[in-house]
Amino acid sequence: MRNITDLIEQYLKQILQSSSEGSVEIQRSDLADKFSCVPSQINYVISTRFTLEKGYYVESKRGGGGYIRIQRVDLPSLDAIQNHIQQTVGKEIDQLTAEGLIYQLEEARFVTKREAHLLKTAVSRDALTLTLPLRDQIRAKLLKAMLIALLAK
Incomplete structure (x- = not known):
């Protein structure tokens, strides 16, 4: 239940x-x-x-x-999404903000449930066992690269 x-x-x-x-x-x-x-x-x-x-x-x-x-708050177009990603992610991003962005993209159907799960797993602090601020910087670079690849499909 x-x-x-x-x-x-x-x-x-x-x-x-x-x-x-x-x-x-x-x-x-x-x-x-x-x-x-x-x-x-x-x-x-x-x-x-x-x-x-x-x-x-x-x-x-x-x-x-x-x-x-x-x-x-709807994400209107692919260009707007890419701008939103650039603004949200920046040079570093914490796990909670990254997961929120992934959730928003899934809700707007820009990524599938499976893709969202893979993204969250890849940027989790369990996968990125580095110290701060390096972890947030690596997370930002990974997330941007993966989202650019996914959204260009």
């Missing part, structure tokens, strides 16, 4: 997918009631699963009439 965070994430992604504007506005308490959980669980899902690195922009307003707005 899947856990509550996965269920909340999938629910929000389904709502986003069916939205004509590509965004959704929710109230934390309503969502918590729907899933019979505490509002902090909703905060956790949003702060870990809907990040800018993963292709989402989140706006939050607290208080009585408060809301959370989640908007999908």
Whole structure:
């Protein structure tokens, strides 16, 4: 059985997918009631699963009439993707940011699930057993080279 965070994430992604504007506005308490959980669980899902690195922009307003707005940030074209990769990766990149970029490319269907898994494995700190900052520099060079090869297919 899947856990509550996965269920909340999938629910929000389904709502986003069916939205004509590509965004959704929710109230934390309503969502918590729907899933019979505490509002902090909703905060956790949003702060870990809907990040800018993963292709989402989140706006939050607290208080009585408060809301959370989640908007999908789409990657439009191959040229834009290549520019985005150059800006995101730079001369060095940490593992979390690299995984976020890979996730975003997979969600936008620029890479397959299998390719994403291979990319994540290749740039993991388990594979790159070097000290910082060398590890982040090597990760950046590997990631750029692999993405250029994959996106040129």
